[in-house]
Amino acid sequence: MSTPLMPIPGHFDPVPLPRDVTPRADGRVDLMGLSRQAIIDVFAAATLDPRAAKLRAKQVFHWIYHRGVTDFAAMTDIAKTMQPWLTARFVIGRPEVVEAQASTDGTRKWLLRTADNHDYEMVFIPDADRGTLCVSSQVGCTLNCRFCHTGTMRLVRNLTPGEIVGQVMLARDALGEWPKAGGNMAGLNDELDEEDEATTRDYSADGRLLTNIVMMGMGEPLYNFDNVRDALKVVMDGDGLALSRRRITLSTSGVVPMMARCGDEIGVNLAVSLHAVTKEVRDEIVPINRKFGIEELLGACAAYPRSSNSRRITFEYVMLKDKNDSDADARELVRLLKEYDLPAKVNLIPFNPWPGAPYECSTPERIRSFSNIVFAAGISAPIRTPRGRDIDAACGQLKTASERKSRAEMDRLADEKQAALG
Numbered sequence: 001m002s003t004p005l006m007p008i009p010g011h012f013d014p015v016p017l018p019r020d021v022t023p024r025a026d027g028r029v030d031l032m033g034l035s036r037q038a039i040i041d042v043f044a045a046a047t048l049d050p051r052a053a054k055l056r057a058k059q060v061f062h063w064i065y066h067r068g069v070t071d072f073a074a075m076t077d078i079a080k081t082m083q084p085w086l087t088a089r090f091v092i093g094r095p096e097v098v099e100a101q102a103s104t105d106g107t108r109k110w111l112l113r114t115a116d117n118h119d120y121e122m123v124f125i126p127d128a129d130r131g132t133l134c135v136s137s138q139v140g141c142t143l144n145c146r147f148c149h150t151g152t153m154r155l156v157r158n159l160t161p162g163e164i165v166g167q168v169m170l171a172r173d174a175l176g177e178w179p180k181a182g183g184n185m186a187g188l189n190d191e192l193d194e195e196d197e198a199t200t201r202d203y204s205a206d207g208r209l210l211t212n213i214v215m216m217g218m219g220e221p222l223y224n225f226d227n228v229r230d231a232l233k234v235v236m237d238g239d240g241l242a243l244s245r246r247r248i249t250l251s252t253s254g255v256v257p258m259m260a261r262c263g264d265e266i267g268v269n270l271a272v273s274l275h276a277v278t279k280e281v282r283d284e285i286v287p288i289n290r291k292f293g294i295e296e297l298l299g300a301c302a303a304y305p306r307s308s309n310s311r312r313i314t315f316e317y318v319m320l321k322d323k324n325d326s327d328a329d330a331r332e333l334v335r336l337l338k339e340y341d342l343p344a345k346v347n348l349i350p351f352n353p354w355p356g357a358p359y360e361c362s363t364p365e366r367i368r369s370f371s372n373i374v375f376a377a378g379i380s381a382p383i384r385t386p387r388g389r390d391i392d393a394a395c396g397q398l399k400t401a402s403e404r405k406s407r408a409e410m411d412r413l414a415d416e417k418q419a420a421l422g
């Protein structure tokens with residue numbers, strides 16, 4: 001199913017550019033990000049008979065996403081004669097790493113590059129009891145929330161499922177978290193030995209560094225719905241990375257028409273970037289509010305499917321000095337959440353500054369007072385400790401040099417080049 005373009009009147013211009021894969025110069029197909037069915041299809045298209053395509057796809061899927069293997073020659077249960085056939089037609093890619101940085105607090109940030117030269121970022125945030133990978137869904141963003149550095153970029157393009165899943169794969173590579181090499185794959189091969197079963201069990205046990213994923217990097221994930229859904233389905237597949245949907249959170253600025261589909265078709269935890277409780281302020285700082293207002297947004301949150309009350313919706317609230325941080329704002333937030341009967345948690349995010357930002361962060365006392373009011377009403381309202389600020393890895397600080405050139409600019413550059421060639 002493809003998502004229709006979603007026009008928003010006014011000054012923003014969301015154009016979810018259709019693109020499933022980034023074509024490679026060598027003509028080979030990158031399997032990264034493909035589902036098992038998609039791998040069956042590309043194998044069948046490359047003339048494997050249906051039975052063989054199905055079996056090979058199952059094996060290859062497991063090697064790619066469960067073992068982290070990038071070389072067909074390492075797939076020990078695939079015949080030696082078959083391996084060169086695969087290598088000639090397919091690759092198992094990773095995003096190119098342009099730069100890797102580490103913060104003094106342990107947060108890590110990677111600057112990544114797509115095959116067609118666009119830069120985007122991912123961030124890993126280690127905590128005592130979990131490790132969270134913050135994944136990007138777009139290069140740039142069509143929306144322009146006033147406090148967000150990514151919002152000052154134009155949308156360059158949507159990331160493909162391969163570029164989204166590729167971030168998770170790369171993080172696993174960097175953290176050294178693939179199960180030991182060798183052995184056959186569980187559940188498929190009759191020759192599976194006991195030692196291999198033990199490896200599989202160890203791997204699914206706790207103790208991994210990367211335990212959670214948040215779609216909170218660059219971009220608005222619900223404006224790249226199909227690719228984000230397809231990518232997360234691969235990430236959740238039990239034969240591969242096998243991350244539980246309970247450990248995945250998708251954050252949206254409030255693309256109301258896509259929220260129901262997010263619940264039905266992806267089923268992950270939802271975080272909503274609320275940030276203000278009045279139309280006037282939210283219109284200013286989260287401009288998509290002019291299209292989908294607070295009531296509509298909270299109505300969509302109330303309808304978001306939940307298997308139980310324990311799956312609360314997270315409301316993100318950036319603390320901006322003298323803008324949205326008064327005690328009256330806190331009380332109105334409580335009133336709204338109660339009115340819509342939302343099992344909610346509020347994340348108070350101290351504003352992370354960036355050069356030229358038009359806001360300042362609220363004072364610690366103000367944030368504390370805001371938090372106390374929400375907490376006193378029985379709603380959890382933790383104050384987020386900023387992570388990775390020293391390497392510009394904190395919420396809202398991500399921005400890359402990639403800018404999409406307009407048609408006119410590209411034409412002008414082409415003319416200049418032509419003129420220079422004489």
Ligand code: SAH
Nearest residue numbers: 148216219220251252253273316352395396
């Ligand atoms: N586009 C999605 C997800 C990415 S942003 C969204 O807007 O929800 C992840 C979170 O960081 C959002 O809640 C966003 O509003 C917040 N954020 C953006 N800029 C920030 C800043 N400068 N300081 C603190 N939080 C910020």
Ligand code: SF4
Nearest residue numbers: 141145148151219253
């Ligand atoms: Fe885009 Fe989210 Fe930043 Fe708003 S906060 S500009 S939706 S990335």
